[in-house]
Amino acid sequence: xxxxxxxxxxxxxxxxxxxxxxxxxxxxxxxxxxxxxxxxxxxxxxxxxxxxxxxxxxxxxxxxxxxxxxxxxxxxxxxxxxxxxxxxxxxxxxxxxxxxxxxxxxxxxxxxxxxxxxxxxxxxxxxxxxxxxxxxxxxxxxxxxxxxxxxxxxxxxxxxxxxxxxxxxxxxxxxxxxxxxxxx
Amino acid sequence: xxxxxxxxxxxxxxxxxxxxxxxxxxxxxxxxxxxxxxxxxxxxxxxxxxxxxxxxxxxxxxxxxxxxxxxxxxxxxxxxxxxxxxxxxxxxxxxxxxxxxxxxxxxxxxxxxxxxxxxxxxxxxxxxxxxxxxxxxxxxxxxxxxxxxxxxxxxxxxxxxxxxxxxxxxxxxxxxxxxxxxxxxxxxxxxxxxxxxxxxxxxxxxxxxxxxxxxxxxxxxxxxxxxxxxxxxxxxxxxxxxxxxxxxxxxxxxxxxxxxxxxxxxxxxxxxxxxxxxxxxxxxxxxxxxxxxxxxxxxxxxxxxxxxxxxxxxxxxxxxxxxxxxxxxxxxxxxxxxxxxxxxxxxxxxxxxxxxxxxxxxxxxxxxxxxxxxxxxxxxxxxxxxxxxxxxxxxxxxxxxxxxxxxxxxxxxxxxxxxxxxxxxxxxxxxxxxxxxxxxxxxxxxxxxxxxxxxxxxxxxxxxxxxxxxxxxxxxxxxxxxxxxxxxxxxxxxxxxxxxxxxxxxxxxxxxxxxxxxxxxxxxxxxxxxxxxxxxxxxxxxxxxxxxxxxxxxxxxxxxxxxxxxxxxxxxxxxxxxxxxxxxxxxxxxxxxxxxxxxxxxxxxxxxxxxxxxxxxxxxxxxxxxxxxxxxxxxxxxxxxxxxxxxxxxxxxxxxxxxxxxxxxxxxxxxxxxxxxxxxxxxxxxxxxxxxxxxxxxxxxxxxxxxxxxxxxxxxxxxxxxxxxxxxxxxxxxxxxxxxxxxxxxxxxxxxxxxxxxxxxxxxxxxxxx
Numbered sequence: 038x039x040x041x042x043x044x045x046x047x048x049x050x051x052x053x054x055x056x057x058x059x060x061x062x063x064x065x066x067x068x069x070x071x072x073x074x075x076x077x078x079x080x081x082x083x084x085x086x087x088x089x090x091x092x093x094x095x096x097x098x099x100x101x102x103x104x105x106x107x108x109x110x111x112x113x114x115x116x117x118x119x120x121x122x123x124x125x126x127x128x129x130x131x132x133x134x135x136x137x138x139x140x141x142x143x144x145x146x147x148x149x150x151x152x153x154x155x156x157x158x159x160x161x162x163x164x165x166x167x168x169x170x171x172x173x174x175x176x177x178x179x180x181x182x183x184x185x186x187x188x189x190x191x192x193x194x195x196x197x198x199x200x201x202x203x204x205x206x207x208x209x210x211x212x213x214x215x216x217x218x219x220x221x
Numbered sequence: 222x223x224x225x226x227x228x229x230x231x232x233x234x235x236x237x238x239x240x241x242x243x244x245x246x247x248x249x250x251x252x253x254x255x256x257x258x259x260x261x262x263x264x265x266x267x268x269x270x271x272x273x274x275x276x277x278x279x280x281x282x283x284x285x286x287x288x289x290x291x292x293x294x295x296x297x298x299x300x301x302x303x304x305x306x307x308x309x310x311x312x313x314x315x316x317x318x319x320x321x322x323x324x325x326x327x328x329x330x331x332x333x334x335x336x337x338x339x340x341x342x343x344x345x346x347x348x349x350x351x352x353x354x355x356x357x358x359x360x361x362x363x364x365x366x367x368x369x370x371x372x373x374x375x376x377x378x379x380x381x382x383x384x385x386x387x388x389x390x391x392x393x394x395x396x397x398x399x400x401x402x403x404x405x406x407x408x409x410x411x412x413x414x415x416x417x418x419x420x421x422x423x424x425x426x427x428x429x430x431x432x433x434x435x436x437x438x439x440x441x442x443x444x445x446x447x448x449x450x451x452x453x454x455x456x457x458x459x460x461x462x463x464x465x466x467x468x469x470x471x472x473x474x475x476x477x478x479x480x481x482x483x484x485x486x487x488x489x490x491x492x493x494x495x496x497x498x499x500x501x502x503x504x505x506x507x508x509x510x511x512x513x514x515x516x517x518x519x520x521x522x523x524x525x526x527x528x529x530x531x532x533x534x535x536x537x538x539x540x541x542x543x544x545x546x547x548x549x550x551x552x553x554x555x556x557x558x559x560x561x562x563x564x565x566x567x568x569x570x571x572x573x574x575x576x577x578x579x580x581x582x583x584x585x586x587x588x589x590x591x592x593x594x595x596x597x598x599x600x601x602x603x604x605x606x607x608x609x610x611x612x613x614x615x616x617x618x619x620x621x622x623x624x625x626x627x628x629x630x631x632x633x634x635x636x637x638x639x640x641x642x643x644x645x646x647x648x649x650x651x652x653x654x655x656x657x658x659x660x661x662x663x664x665x666x667x668x669x670x671x672x673x674x675x676x677x678x679x680x681x682x683x684x685x686x687x688x689x690x691x692x693x694x695x696x697x698x699x700x701x702x703x704x705x706x707x708x709x710x711x712x713x714x715x716x717x718x719x720x721x722x723x724x725x726x727x728x729x730x731x732x733x734x735x736x737x738x739x740x741x742x743x744x745x746x747x748x749x750x751x752x753x754x755x756x757x758x759x760x761x762x763x764x765x766x767x768x769x770x771x772x773x774x775x776x777x778x779x780x781x782x783x784x785x786x787x788x789x790x791x792x793x794x795x796x797x798x799x800x801x802x803x804x805x806x807x808x809x810x811x812x813x814x815x816x817x818x819x820x821x822x823x824x825x826x827x828x829x830x831x832x833x834x835x836x837x838x839x840x841x842x843x844x845x846x847x848x849x850x851x852x853x854x855x856x857x858x859x860x861x862x863x864x865x866x867x868x869x870x871x872x873x874x875x876x877x878x879x880x881x882x883x884x885x886x887x888x889x890x891x892x893x894x895x896x897x898x899x900x901x902x903x904x905x906x907x908x909x910x911x912x913x914x915x916x917x918x919x920x921x922x923x924x925x926x927x928x929x930x931x932x933x934x935x936x937x938x939x940x941x942x943x944x945x946x947x948x949x950x951x952x953x954x955x956x957x958x959x960x961x962x963x964x965x966x967x968x969x970x971x972x973x974x975x976x977x978x979x980x981x982x983x984x985x986x987x988x989x990x991x
Contacts, residue, residue: 076501080519088479088517093471094464096658097518098601099690103932106601134464154462158454161898164315164906166461167468167601167658192941198932200601200659202909204943206902220945 064126066090067136075123082126083107083118086133094134094170098198105197108171109133115178134170143177146184148214153177160210164201172197176211185215257375259431265299266427267379271372293340293365295324295372297380301399301410301424304336315899318455320369322896326441326448327373328380330411331399335456339654340631366895366957374439380413382433383426390415396423443893452898457656469627469655472607472685480676480686481521482669484510484696485532487925488543489781496529504528505679507672514680522689535925542781543925545702549592552704552778555725556590560743561774564724565755568770573721576772580710580719587709587805591798592986593726594919596700596787599935602627602658603693606673609683621649622674627657629665637667641674661910662786666698694935695927698785699920701727703750705798715810715817717764720771726750726794727780746775752791753857753966754799760792760857762799763828767821782922788910789965792858796966797915797973797987800854804974805983814853814974815841827953828855831864831888834951839866839886846870849883852974854967860958861891863904867971868944869979869991880979880991882912882944882972890951891958900960901948907964908946913938915969917988 059074064085071090086092086109098106100119107119110132132140140150153173156162163169172195179186179194186194191208199207209219262268271293294306305321317337325332381394393416401408414420441447460466485491491509498504502524503514511530515521541547566572580586606628611621622638622645631652638650657664673686688696703726710719728747730736736745748758755773756765765771787793807817815836822829832855836842845851848871856863868884885908894900917936921928929935969987976991977983984991 076516076520077523080517084517084519087471088519091473092464093467093473096468096601097470097603099932101690101931101933104601134462138463154459157462158458161455161458161902163458163461164902165601165657165659166458166466169461170464173462195940198601198937198939200599200661200910200937202906202938202943203902204909204938204940205905205946208940208943221947 062123062127064090064123064131065129066092066131067133067139068130078124079122081118081120082109082123082131085123086118092133092135096167096170098168098171103198104168105175106168106171108174108197110174110178113181115175132174134173137173137177140177143180144182144184146180146215148177148180150177152214153180156210156214160206160213162203162206162210164203168197168199168201169203172199172203172207176207179211180215185217186211257372257435257437259375259379259435261428261431262296262298266302266424267297267376267431269295269372269376271295271368293320293369293372295376297376297423297427297430299424299428301422302336303330303334303411303423304338306338306340315455315896315902317457318453319895319899320365321456322453323366323369323449324373324376325398326446327370327439328377329396329398331401331408332448332453333401333456334399334408337457339656370439370441371437374441375435375437376430377440378436378438379430379433380423380426382435383430384413384415384419384421386429386433387419387421387426389413389419389421390417393417446893449895450893450897453896455899466656468602468658469607469625470602470605470658470685470687472625472655474607474609474683474685477607477683477685478514478680479516479518479521480505480512480514480673480680480684481518481525482507482510482512482672482686482688482692483525483528483530484692487532487535487540488696488783488922488927489535489539489925490532493531493533494529499524499527503680505676507675510672512672512676512686514676514684518687539781540924542779543922545595545921545923545928548702548778548780548782552592552702552725555776555778556704556706556723558776561723561776562744562746564746564751564773564775565757566772567756567765567768571770571772573723573772573774576719576721576770577708579770580708580721583710583712583718585711585809587707587711587802587809589708589802589805589985590704590706591801593703593705593794593797594921594987595702595782596793596914596918597694597697597920597929597935598659598661598663598785598787599694599697599932599937600657600659600661600663603688603690604663604669605685605687606670607683607685608673608677610677610681612681619645619678621645621651624650624652624670624674625655626652626670626673627655627660627664628652628670629657629660629662630667633665633667634670637670638674641671641678661788662790663698666785668696690932691930694920694929694931696783697920698783700787700790700793701729701750701780701782701784703794705754705794707798707802709802709806711806711810715806715812715820717768717806717821718770720768721774722754722772722798723774723776724751724754724794724798725776725778727778727782727784729784729786729790731777732784742777742779745777747777747791749791750777750794751775752793752795754795760859762795763825763855763857764799764803764818764821766824781925788907789858789962792856792962792966793911793914793969796854796856796858797969800856800967800970801973801983801985804852804970804977808977818853818855827890827955828857828862828864830953831855831862831890831951834888834949835864835866835886838888838947838949839868839884841866846883848872848979850975850979852971852976852978854970854974856963856967858959858963858966859961860956861889861960861963862955862958863887863889863963863967865908865964865967865971867968867975869972869975871979880976881942882916884945884947885912885968885971886947886949887964887967888949888951889960889963890953890955891960891963892955893952893957894950894960895957897950900950903960904948904964905946907962908968909938909943911965911968912942912944912972915972915987915989916991919988
């Protein structure tokens with residue numbers, strides 16, 4: 038399990054300026070509770086994860102829910118985090134890329150989070166790697182609902198933007214993991 | 222990986238050195254071996270510094286291109302760790318592991334246990350300060366190849382020398398790569414051993430090796446490399462699948478604050494008035510933008526939106542320079558203007574009038590105009606930079622600046638800091654290059670770096686400054702718009718008797734200071750803008766030999782847009798025009814585009830072989846699947862060559878007809894492929910970037926206001942858009958070539974040519990919109 042970097046209190050925190058009331062919140066990230074004061078409970082979860090929890094594996098790409106760089110699993114559901122308020126996630130179990138290695142087999146596919154990661158290394162899927170956190174969680178969620186996804190299933194479920202163009206390798210890695218032939 | 226700590230970066234005193242030769246352009250290559258320096262690593266072990274030539278980007282006026290651009294450092298730790306500190310920026314192209322792989326050819330290494338670290342930049346790290354450490358021009362692996370081989374050979378010779386001192390048998394000592402036993406999981410380190418049964422790990426020898434007399438004698442056989450040319454797993458992939466990779470945006474410092482930036486709505490406008498910063502935040506006037514500093518990224522964005530700012534307005538003349546419609550009109554009128562600079566004339570001295578006269582006397586003529594929009598880089602990681610200013614005891618004087626930045630040009634970052642703080646000695650500036658979430662040429666620029674430095678100095682605190690996506694699109698340094706007119710005259714046999722190509726485009730070289738500001742607009746030829754439209758450049762147009770008379774003219778446009786280096790730069794323009802025009806010639810003549818191209822490639826055996834290979838790979842001569850047609854294109858570039866075939870398929874969707882790119886085949890020759898799997902990855906990525914920009918890519922401005930705000934307005938291909946891609950590497954013995962860019966240019970013409978074959982309609986304007 039990834040150890041989170043603890044971000045020190047910040048001199049510009051509203052608590053110090055006294056300009057706004059802080060709200061204490063607790064969110065459960067990868068099986069651990071994180072408790073902290075936030076000035077604004079309308080802050081999207083993404084920025085609490087990145088700037089406060091220190092879980093920077095979840096990425097910012099667009100801020101308008103079109104690129105899927107920011108997806109995590111919230112109570113098992115693939116969820117974009119770049120616009121939805123942190124307040125909506127307080128009672129949910131959140132899994133980010135830092136917790137993928139501990140995930141059990143996705144549905145009946147038999148593919149664990151660890152197996153997914155190993156296949157990504159073996160297939161040399163990432164190039165720059167920036168979008169791959171979201172990509173991996175999207176693939177994990179797909180395998181849970183479709184243990185042997187067809188090309189059409191993959192096309193429909195994997196809508197993440199990857200500017201490096203790793204899509205052919207993502208597709209082939211999914212096929213290999215689920216025992217399907219790769220298009221020649 | 223965490224590049225910010227954990228490694229002793231301060232060089233220990235050199236115990237053995239060779240004096241570096243005076244770096245002169247003409248003897249630089251010959252003397253490269255004296256560019257190795259050995260020393261004892263901090264913590265024990267051998268540290269080998271490898272001075273490297275600057276990247277292949279053109280030098281600016283007044284710069285000495287022969288200076289070393291920086292260095293790579295190989296560290297063999299006393300603890301058996303192997304670390305390679307790499308000067309090239311890692312943006313997904315795999316430079317880190319490719320350089321390690323080249324070293325491993327001479328110095329056997331367990332590749333799974335190599336750690337690669339981007340080189341920090343600054344005098345205290347001994348990196349060069351007088352020339353550019355730039356990752357660009359597909360230059361990294363090919364530029365450093367020989368140096369890495371020599372480094373590996375030198376390190377091996379020193380380890381063996383140390384083993385001899387320890388009593389090893391000089392006649393049988395050899396280096397052997399370490400490995401992990403697959404059954405027991407136990408690791409055997411890299412060893413030097415002899416036939417007498419002696420063996421020492423590299424770590425056991427490394428400290429003593431640093432004091433031996435190095436020799437650089439390669440053992441590898443270029444015709445039988447054992448490590449180079451094999452599929453290697455990049456060691457830096459693992460951190461990219463578990464969230465631990467540190468991109469620029471992931472940098473966290475104690476007490477760090479967060480800044481958001483908003484630029485003027487109109488490109489070129491400036492801050493007129495700025496209201497008070499919202500409570501608990503700081504507001505900074507950056508002239509053409511404002512920034513707000515707050516406790517976290519979201520707080521900064523909210524406060525920025527709450528900040529009252531008024532902006533100057535642009536004059537009518539200024540607006541017209543940053544208006545897409547006006548600028549497009551200006552490009553078209555330049556096509557018929559009387560002034561232009563001659564980029565190429567064959568035979569020498571041939572005038573445009575002469576070649577046009579020759580064209581007009583032929584039985585078949587074509588007059589074709591191709592147009593190109595501005596393109597955005599759209600890197601997944603938005604621009605960002607983290608700056609920590611340190612102060613003297615007076616609390617006012619800046620004593621040092623530390624920068625963490627996803628940058629393709631760390632020494633330009635030093636220049637940027639120096640320009641803002643002239644009194645700060647350069648050796649008080651350090652730059653740590655983080656991983657880049659895509660670079661694509663955008664992260665060479667310095668605008669966001671300068672902003673981060675100014676904001677951190679204002680806040681007197683460490684600040685991470687980021688651009689939200691909307692800013693990243695609106696203030697990109699765009700691939701310029703252009704128009705290219707090609708006139709061709711064909712005789713009765715279909716031979717090209719005259720070829721006139723007139724290219725109108727603004728100059729990226731001028732905007733980046735690669736030409737004197739006083740260079741005449743009527744005589745300066747921007748080599749980037751003409752790309753491979755000319756047959757006399759570094760990357761000659763493939764069919765030049767077959768053209769009896771040809772003239773290529775360049776007309777420079779003055780524009781208000783900020784322009785930059787976009788993956789494959791000018792060849793993204795020249796390749797589309799040339800390959801479309803050749804295809805149009807073939808169709809006019811009723812010839813198969815493949816056969817016709819072959820007939821034009823006399824004397825260009827490399828390209829001819831590639832063309833034949835891709836025809837075979839794509840079954841060109843067999844019928845395409847129903848509703849599908851094929852198109853092809855050739856692309857020389859960056860020391861490599863590619864031949865490509867695209868298949869476009871008609872897809873009925875209700876009453877409308879759509880088209881999809883169903884398959885793309887590419888035969889590529891980059892000489893020897895260091896890591897063939899990564900060559901394939903770069904071509905796959907280049908094809909997909911080429912496809913997105915060919916079909917949809919367009920950046921437009923309305924009187925200075927960007928019309929693209931986010932990915933919802935600037936479509937990038939997704940999984941469902943992805944064709945089946947087949948890549949074959951064809952090594953014809955050429956020198957090592959670059960691979961990051963050559964796959965991009967041929968995609969657009971191959972698709973357009975396939976579309977024309979399928980529908981009978983020729984598309985000459987990008988994006989194709991299909």
